[in-house]
Amino acid sequence: xxxxxxxxxxxxxxxxxxxxxxxxxxxxxxxxxxxxxxxxxxxxxxxxxxxxxxxxxxxxxxxxxxxxxxxxxxxxxxxxxxxxxxxxxxxxxxxxxxxxxxxxxxxxxxxxxxxxxxxxxxxxxxxxxxxxxxxxxxxxxxx
Amino acid sequence: xxxxxxxxxxxxxxxxxxxxxxxxxxxxxxxxxxxxxxxxxxxxxxxxxxxxxxxxxxxxxxxxxxxxxxxxxxxxxxxxxxxxxxxxxxxxxxxxxxxxxxxxxxxxxxxxxxxxxxxxxxxxxxxxxxxxxxxxxxxxxxxxxxxxxxxxxxxxxxxxxxxxxxxxxxxxxxxxxxxxxxxxxxxxxxxxxxxxxxxxxxxxxxxxxxxxxxxxxxxxxxxxxxxxxxxxxxxxxxxxxxxxxxxxxxxxxxxxxxxxxxxxxxxxxxxxxxxxxxxxxxxxxxxxxxxxxxxxxxxxxxxxxxxxx
Numbered sequence: 441x442x443x444x445x446x447x448x449x450x451x452x453x454x455x456x457x458x459x460x461x462x463x464x465x466x467x468x469x470x471x472x473x474x475x476x477x478x479x480x481x482x483x484x485x486x487x488x489x490x491x492x493x494x495x496x497x498x499x500x501x502x503x504x505x506x507x508x509x510x511x512x513x514x515x516x517x518x519x520x521x522x523x524x525x526x527x528x529x530x531x532x533x534x535x536x537x538x539x540x541x542x543x544x545x546x547x548x549x550x551x552x553x554x555x556x557x558x559x560x561x562x563x564x565x566x567x568x569x570x571x572x573x574x575x576x577x578x579x580x581x582x583x
Numbered sequence: 584x585x586x587x588x589x590x591x592x593x594x595x596x597x598x599x600x601x602x603x604x605x606x607x608x609x610x611x612x613x614x615x616x617x618x619x620x621x622x623x624x625x626x627x628x629x630x631x632x633x634x635x636x637x638x639x640x641x642x643x644x645x646x647x648x649x650x651x652x653x654x655x656x657x658x659x660x661x662x663x664x665x666x667x668x669x670x671x672x673x674x675x676x677x678x679x680x681x682x683x684x685x686x687x688x689x690x691x692x693x694x695x696x697x698x699x700x701x702x703x704x705x706x707x708x709x710x711x712x713x714x715x716x717x718x719x720x721x722x723x724x725x726x727x728x729x730x731x732x733x734x735x736x737x738x739x740x741x742x743x744x745x746x747x748x749x750x751x752x753x754x755x756x757x758x759x760x761x762x763x764x765x766x767x768x769x770x771x772x773x774x775x776x777x778x779x780x781x782x783x784x785x786x787x788x789x790x791x792x793x794x795x796x797x798x799x800x801x802x803x804x805x806x807x808x809x810x811x812x813x814x815x816x817x818x819x820x821x822x823x824x825x826x827x828x829x830x831x832x833x834x835x836x837x838x839x840x841x842x843x844x845x846x847x848x849x850x851x852x853x854x855x856x857x858x859x860x861x862x863x864x865x866x867x868x869x870x871x872x873x874x875x876x877x878x879x880x881x882x883x884x885x886x887x888x889x890x891x892x
Contacts, residue, residue: 447635483625516642
């Protein structure tokens with residue numbers, strides 16, 4: 441493992457992108473920062489700007505309004521970066537798949553602009569913080 | 584040979600400040616985590632952050648002025664490196680000082696803030712511009728009481744503008760000691776703002792302006808910014824110890840005392856950071872100009888009275 445890979449694995453800064461989630465997954469993401477789970481143990485930090493981010497935490501089905509924004513945020517992120525689709529909505533759009541306003545799922549949108557994107561999926565409605573941490577570990581083991 | 588050892592002291596100063604700064608950054612994050620009942624990151628975390636950022640892509644936004652945007656962090660890093668070298672030299676070998684090096688260090692410690700104002704304004708991002716404007720107001724707010732506090736120490740220590748004299752001279756007389764203690768407390772408040780730590784982190788307020796002046800920085804440029812901030816975190820407490828607290832000693836057991844002085848100031852900064860919410864920009868300005876500045880003037884008068892007796 442090179443120094444660069446080691447550093448990337450030890451300090452993944454995350455940026456939270458909500459593209460039409462119901463807020464449940466967002467609350468679970470914030471749970472990861474609380475004393476019980478404390479993802480800062482692994483060097484993860486919630487950063488304010490996608491320019492600083494290494495991992496995008498995408499929640500929601502990607503509504504038609506949100507698609508251009510998601511595309512833009514992915515393009516703004518400094519590469520290399522990984523994407524974590526959190527929740528059933530972000531993985532497969534769940535029960536909202538046939539809705540008129542759904543344009544997702546988000547991984548499809550991201551694959552359209554970057555076919556080689558690293559995307560990990562964390563299903564659940566909402567997924568437990570343990571599951572989110574496991575997903576992050578799996579995504580980073582690919583890098 | 585002599586010139587060689589002098590150059591070696593300067594190099595040790597710069598590298599040592601970078602190492603101490605990154606360690607302080609870890610202490611900051613670890614203590615903050617413990618205050619919030621968390622575990623906190625491992626000791627190598629700031630180093631891993633810097634290495635990771637160096638390996639990432641550096642994006643220059645289309646709307647940005649490329650030269651200013653990329654040059655600003657380097658200017659800040661250079662300024663803080665020179666300031667650190669002068670401070671370490673004054674502590675390791677006090678005879679290396681020159682007349683007015685206190686003033687030089689004061690100016691050098693202002694440059695990182697000015698550089699980041701330029702960088703934020705050049706980023707072409709509205710958040711960056713708002714952050715730059717706030718940083719400028721914060722700079723105007725804290726500079727006045729900070730300079731007054733340093734003047735207080737200079738007056739109390741035989742009107743010497745040399746760092747070496749400030750390290751070796753002792754303050755005598757009740758009034759001068761009282762004035763220096765007040766000035767020291769004021770200076771701690773000012774470096775809290777200088778470092779951009781809460782409650783004075785208006786310029787980078789993550790929750791409202793998304794990192795403010797740093798919003799567009801990525802990759803290697805952000806690594807330089809982080810390194811500059813880490814070095815400031817080491818340099819400013821060293822500056823305060825040098826001016827107010829008898830400097831550092833590197834002989835046998837006195838090293839422990841030196842480390843203790845530094846860690847005490849650092850932990851005070853971290854505790855204030857973790858127990859106070861961000862203030863509004865006008866509140867900060869009022870606090871520095873109408874509360875701290877009059878007290879600082881009072882401290883200067885006390886020192887003058889004490890040293891003329």
